[in-house]
Amino acid sequence: MMRADARRNRERIVASAREVFAEQGPGASLNQVAQRAGVGAGTLYRHFPTSQDLLVEIIKDDVDALCARGRELADHPSPGEALRTWLRAVAVHATAMRGLVAVEMAGAGPALAACHDQITATGAALLHRARPPETASPAGQAGAPRVDDLLTLANAIGWAAEQSPGDERLIDRLLALVTIPGTRKAPPPE
Amino acid sequence: MMRADARRNRERIVASAREVFAEQGPGASLNQVAQRAGVGAGTLYRHFPTSQDLLVEIIKDDVDALCARGRELADHPSPGEALRTWLRAVAVHATAMRGLVAVEMAGAGPALAACHDQITATGAALLHRARPPETASPAGQAGAPRVDDLLTLANAIGWAAEQSPGDERLIDRLLALVTIPGTRKAPPPE
DNA sequence: CTAGGATATGGAGAGCTTCTCCACTTAGCA
DNA sequence: TGCTAAGTGGAGAAGCTCTCCATATCCTAG
Numbered sequence: 523m524m525r526a527d528a529r530r531n532r533e534r535i536v537a538s539a540r541e542v543f544a545e546q547g548p549g550a551s552l553n554q555v556a557q558r559a560g561v562g563a564g565t566l567y568r569h570f571p572t573s574q575d576l577l578v579e580i581i582k583d584d585v586d587a588l589c590a591r592g593r594e595l596a597d598h599p600s601p602g603e604a605l606r607t608w609l610r611a612v613a614v615h616a617t618a619m620r621g622l623v624a625v626e627m628a629g630a631g632p633a634l635a636a637c638h639d640q641i642t643a644t645g646a647a648l649l650h651r652a653r654p655p656e657t658a659s660p661a662g663q664a665g666a667p668r669v670d671d672l673l674t675l676a677n678a679i680g681w682a683a684e685q686s687p688g689d690e691r692l693i694d695r696l697l698a699l700v701t702i703p704g705t706r707k708a709p710p711p712e
Numbered sequence: 713m714m715r716a717d718a719r720r721n722r723e724r725i726v727a728s729a730r731e732v733f734a735e736q737g738p739g740a741s742l743n744q745v746a747q748r749a750g751v752g753a754g755t756l757y758r759h760f761p762t763s764q765d766l767l768v769e770i771i772k773d774d775v776d777a778l779c780a781r782g783r784e785l786a787d788h789p790s791p792g793e794a795l796r797t798w799l800r801a802v803a804v805h806a807t808a809m810r811g812l813v814a815v816e817m818a819g820a821g822p823a824l825a826a827c828h829d830q831i832t833a834t835g836a837a838l839l840h841r842a843r844p845p846e847t848a849s850p851a852g853q854a855g856a857p858r859v860d861d862l863l864t865l866a867n868a869i870g871w872a873a874e875q876s877p878g879d880e881r882l883i884d885r886l887l888a889l890v891t892i893p894g895t896r897k898a899p900p901p902e
Numbered sequence: 903c904t905a906g907g908a909t910a911t912g913g914a915g916a917g918c919t920t921c922t923c924c925a926c927t928t929a930g931c932a
Numbered sequence: 933t934g935c936t937a938a939g940t941g942g943a944g945a946a947g948c949t950c951t952c953c954a955t956a957t958c959c960t961a962g
Contacts, residue, residue, distance in 0.1 A: 927938105
């Protein structure tokens with residue numbers, strides 16, 4: 523069991539980290555996070571030995587939200603559109619999290635494995651509905667894409683959007699270039 | 713005119729930078745670059761005030777190579793395939809350059825503008841051949857994509873590949889998901 | 903061939919950063 | 933109310949980026 527004050531500090535750190543990253547982007551210093559949280563550097567590192575651990579904590583809620591959104595979309599009348607909408611949400615999330623996606627994607631740490639699995643499962647469900655695996659492929663039709671590839675692409679697009687802030691429609695334009703074999707093509711943005 | 717010794721040092725720095733970045737990735741310290749080049753930190757910063765300037769120097773050759781490849785492909789019997797092949801080359805280049813693409817893409821510095829223009833022009837030529845702008849769009853057919861978007865997507869894919877070293881075919885799989893309106897779909901990788 | 907001025911150098915140092923360590927404080931049980 | 937295990941904070945080591953300028957080096961004009 524964690525001591526009450528320790529838990530309090532942990533939460534303060536996460537809150538500060540969220541703020542600082544949002545303000546200053548991924549390059550923000552952990553020093554500052556600690557300072558804003560009103561704790562010493564040692565305390566920060568005690569709670570989050572790797573900066574990745576801190577990132578995971580921050581991302582977790584978003585991942586949950588993303589998966590919830592995925593569940594909602596499971597009832598959408600057009601499965602193809604549902605999948606596409608969800609991928610867009612993934613890309614947007616990636617953009618909002620700024621540089622953090624890099625870590626998220628690499629899946630480097632075991633801490634992230636859970637997040638990764640959760641998202642993959644959600645994506646798999648949507649893809650399955652949009653394009654049942656048993657669909658007989660018409661000649662020349664590409665096979666079903668891997669869920670991971672779709673997610674990777676969505677993240678990559680989010681990353682790109684992050685690099686060009688100010689171009690609001692970039693995500694939509696890039697996503698429009700993506701075709702998910704077996705589903706209808708995306709409508710041109712607007 | 714630059715003094716002979718200055719030129720020599722400049723070249724040593726670029727050579728070292730190439731090595732160090734290749735070995736240690738984009739996070740490598742400029743200190744190390746200077747040290748390996750056998751020059752002081754001051755000399756490094758004198759030649760390359762911004763670390764971006766150094767990056768540009770490193771990337772320049774690759775950009776030239778990429779454009780040369782583009783010119784070769786201009787004669788390719790299948791314009792669509794030519795464009796696709798070239799985009800792949802762009803993505804591979806992005807991967808090889810590791811984190812450097814981020815900078816390259818953002819186009820943040822004026823120094824990079826030249827590179828950016830050069831690549832864009834090459835891409836535009838290939839796209840133009842693959843999909844003449846005056847083509848009457850069949851109903852529901854999306855309009856021609858922006859060259860920038862294609863390049864951005866190629867870079868994003870390169871970035872993704874960079875995050876998952878070891879997955880050799882990732883670039884091909886992701887690229888296969890990209891459809892360039894007006895050209896034939898990519899063949900499934902292998 | 904040399905002297906002088908313009909040019910280029912390197913490394914000390916300022917001010918960051920990340921991360922470690924441990925003497926000290928404090929929560930919470932008995 | 934103690935006592936003790938758990939938790940803390942900030943000094944400090946090591947490394948980074950970037951600046952500054954006394955010093956060394958080039959190269960040209962005489």
